[in-house]
Amino acid sequence: PSRRTAAGSGRADGPRFKTRGPLQSAVDGELLVDRPALRRALRLAQQPSVTQYIAILSPRQTGKTTLLLRLMELLQPVATCVFIDLSVLRAQDARACYRFVAFQLVSEFRAAVGSAVRLPEVPPIESSVDFLEFLRELAEAVPMPRIILLLDEVGALTPEASDSFFNTVRTVFTQGRGLNSHLAKYLFIFSGAVDLYALTFGTNSPLNVCEKIYLNDFDVEDVTTIVEQFTHLGVTVPAEAPRAIHALTGGHPYLTMRLCALLEEAGHKALTRQAIEAAAEQMLVEDDNIHHVIHELERRPIERRRLRAILLEERQVPFSRNDPVLASLEMIGAIRPTQPCQLRNRLYARALRRYFRAHAENTGTPPAVMPAEVEQLEDPDALYGRLLALRHAAMDARGAYRPGREWEAFAAALFATVPAFSVYPDLHADTGQLDVALTINRDAPGGTLWAMYQPLILVEQCHLEDGTPERTIARLATKAAEHRARLLFVLATGGGPEA
Ligand SMILES: Nc1ncnc2c1ncn2[C@@H]1O[C@H](COP(=O)(O)OP(=O)(O)OP(=O)(O)O)[C@@H](O)[C@H]1O
Ligand SMILES: [Mg+2]
Numbered sequence: 001p002s003r004r005t006a007a008g009s010g011r012a013d014g015p016r017f018k019t020r021g022p023l024q025s026a027v028d029g030e031l032l033v034d035r036p037a038l039r040r041a042l043r044l045a046q047q048p049s050v051t052q053y054i055a056i057l058s059p060r061q062t063g064k065t066t067l068l069l070r071l072m073e074l075l076q077p078v079a080t081c082v083f084i085d086l087s088v089l090r091a092q093d094a095r096a097c098y099r100f101v102a103f104q105l106v107s108e109f110r111a112a113v114g115s116a117v118r119l120p121e122v123p124p125i126e127s128s129v130d131f132l133e134f135l136r137e138l139a140e141a142v143p144m145p146r147i148i149l150l151l152d153e154v155g156a157l158t159p160e161a162s163d164s165f166f167n168t169v170r171t172v173f174t175q176g177r178g179l180n181s182h183l184a185k186y187l188f189i190f191s192g193a194v195d196l197y198a199l200t201f202g203t204n205s206p207l208n209v210c211e212k213i214y215l216n217d218f219d220v221e222d223v224t225t226i227v228e229q230f231t232h233l234g235v236t237v238p239a240e241a242p243r244a245i246h247a248l249t250g251g252h253p254y255l256t257m258r259l260c261a262l263l264e265e266a267g268h269k270a271l272t273r274q275a276i277e278a279a280a281e282q283m284l285v286e287d288d289n290i291h292h293v294i295h296e297l298e299r300r301p302i303e304r305r306r307l308r309a310i311l312l313e314e315r316q317v318p319f320s321r322n323d324p325v326l327a328s329l330e331m332i333g334a335i336r337p338t339q340p341c342q343l344r345n346r347l348y349a350r351a352l353r354r355y356f357r358a359h360a361e362n363t364g365t366p367p368a369v370m371p372a373e374v375e376q377l378e379d380p381d382a383l384y385g386r387l388l389a390l391r392h393a394a395m396d397a398r399g400a401y402r403p404g405r406e407w408e409a410f411a412a413a414l415f416a417t418v419p420a421f422s423v424y425p426d427l428h429a430d431t432g433q434l435d436v437a438l439t440i441n442r443d444a445p446g447g448t449l450w451a452m453y454q455p456l457i458l459v460e461q462c463h464l465e466d467g468t469p470e471r472t473i474a475r476l477a478t479k480a481a482e483h484r485a486r487l488l489f490v491l492a493t494g495g496g497p498e499a
Contacts, residue, residue, distance in 0.1 A: 016229055017261040019254060021385055022065035025073060030229060032070075033222045033253070035063065037213050041071055044211055045148060045187060046078065053173060055200045055210035056191040059333030061254035061289050062215050064191040068150045071189070079146040079187075082108045087153040087383055088416040093441070094164035096422035097157065098131040099124065101149070103412050105135075106425035107434060109142055111405040115432040117142055122425045124439055128168040132183075135172060139182035148187045155195030163206075166199055170206040194331040201327070214337070217345075218251035226256060227271070230263070236270035244273060248280050250336070250345030254289055283347060290351045296332045297352075303329050308356055311349060316340040387414055400463035400493045411436045411459050411491065420444040421457070426483070436460075437483065458485035463494045 016031075023032050037056070044054055058064050065085075072081040084104050089097050102125055109119055120137035123130070139147060157165060169188055176183035190196055190207065199207040218226075224242040231237055249255040262279040263271060283290060297304045306325050309315040319341045321327045329335045334352070336344045343349040387410070394407040401407050412423045415438055426437040436459040442451045450457075458480050462472055480488045 015261060015264055016233060017226075017257050017264055019258045019261050021382075021389065022063075022069055025070060031226060031257075032066070033218055033225060035067065035215065037215050038067055038070055038074075041067070041189070041213055042074055045071070045075055045189065050146075050176065050184060050187045053169075053187065053207065053210045054189040055196055055207060055212050056189065056215065057193065057196055057200070057212055057331065058191070058215035059193050059331055060292060062217075062333070063253045064215070065152055066253075067215065068152055068189065068191055072148075072150055075148055079148045080108065080112055080142070080144045081148045081150060083150045083152065085152045085386055085413070087156040087386065088413045089161070090156045090158070090383075090417075091419035091445070092161060092416060092422065093158075093444070094128070094161045095126060096416065096441070097161050097165045098128070098134075098168070099422045099424040099439075100412060100416050102131065102134050103423050103425040103436075104409065105138060105147075105149075106427055107405050107408040107412070109138065110427070110432065110434055112144075113142060119427060121427060124424050128164060128171070131168055132171060132175070135186065136182050139185045145185060146187060147185050148189060150189045150191075152191050154190050154192035154199065162195070162199070166206040170209065173209050193333075194328060197327060197331045201321070216251075217249075217336070218246075218253060218256060220246045220251075223249075223251055223256055226260060229260070230271060233264065235263075235268060238271060240273075241271040241276065244276050248276070248346050250347075252333075252345050252347075255283070255287075255345065255347055258283060258287060258289070280347060280350075284351050284354070287347075290347065293333055293348060294351065294355055297334065300328065300332075303332065303334075307334055307343075307352065310335070310341055311343055311352055312356055383417070387417075390414075395493065398494070400465075401461040401491060403461060407461050407491075408434065408436060411461070414491075415459060415489075418446070418450075420447040420450045423459075435479075435483065437485075453485075453487040456483060456485050457487045457489060458483050459489045459491065461491045461493075464492055465494045 018028060018031060025032055041054055041056065044052070056064050056067060068083060072083055075081050082104055084101060089100060092100070102122055106119060106122065113119075118141065120134065120141055122134055125131050125134060172183050172186055172188075175181055176186060190210065196207075199205055200210045200212060202208060220243055223246040227237060227242040227245055245256060245259055249259055259276070259279050262282055263275060266275065266279065268275045297307065302325055306317070307329060310317055317326070317340050319326060319335075319337050319339055321330070321337075326335070326341060330337055333344055334348060335341045343352070390406075390410040390413050394401050394410040396402045415421050415423055415436075420441050421438040422441060423436060423438055426435040427433070438457040438459065440450045440454050440457070441447050460476055460479060462476070464472070466472070476488060476490060
């Protein structure tokens, strides 16, 4: 099936409105709404010295990744930026997280400085102390005055990995404030929702050194920019249509885009009130995002009761982020931070009204909309979408892997999804070459199987039309022998009849 992925390129053939994955300015320029939060983050990131880290706090599908990618694009000329999606590390321990981040940093810097600068050799990182030492040496070795790490999907790590990893990041911050510390070069920018909130709020939280940025929904003008895209499709846009759409979605980025996508799919000649209503009704029946909000509430009875009071009993509740239940409702995406609290948008209000009516609260826990096993998987589609996007970025026009940073990022992310592997930067000081090497954690799930390939597994790329198969195999075998690798993974592309 020709399902479009996050990597889907070119607007010409596919649908105009894009509802999955982050938007990219190069291909989605016309749809991309400029957000005030972007300017605020830019300003903070460009201050002469790093006096705080930055946390982008916003519920699901409200444009966090889009914002981080845009921020990176704008900051790249003045700083070295490394974007790391932590969701591939869902099954990993803290040590694997340190190694993965170190790998991405080395890969990025090697591409940026070439062989002109000698990067520190990295022994496999075992602990928080090793990781700090690595960061210190790297910052000292490179000439760049600022190194920006953009960490997306902070909530993906396990509680143990998260604890260890973010406490170490906190130490980077604290030590960076000391005199003459090279760690002062680092600026961390995080994005996430409920979990990031817990990491940044309160005196004992490791990331309470962050300036918090909350993403606001689009205003009517922003929604108009998006809705006007219909004129390129030959669809009449009545003057009141953008306002009508905004009234339903409240300017929620994904909901707005989805409503437009459904209207596009339906193939209307004009965006009439009835057409918009019908699309909204369809979303109430089957939209993932709405479904997700309800699901989050099902897991949280206290939040659910409070929301019920706000919605059905019309209780006037003053908004405060110091109230943990309201803060959680805001991060789930159910309410907007107004005085008094309001439902985030009319679509949610309608969906929840129906939900509360269907499940009278006094009957105990309502039946889950999703069985527990499904919940465990936490959106595998989204993860595969991200991996596909990385894969796409690693290929050239003829569909062959290009050696270099993009391929390294893809390989690292792909193998990081295996709990027993940790990828570390195997950098050879003499050749300046970086290899993707996997060490094996015997104690992780599947560890006893993989352990037979210790000390390490090597990952290589090749295009099957480059040279004869014999020569390719000989080259790879030599490489594996040099590393004492007991297993070699080859990510191959292409291949004609001779391959
Ligand atoms: N700046 C923007 N302009 C227009 N639409 C946007 C913008 N940002 C996000 N969107 C819409 O929201 C969708 C989700 O965006 P994005 O993936 O950046 O959000 P997210 O918060 O990172 O989501 P997730 O929680 O799934 O990681 C996009 O596919 C797009 O439809
Ligand atoms: Mg995202």
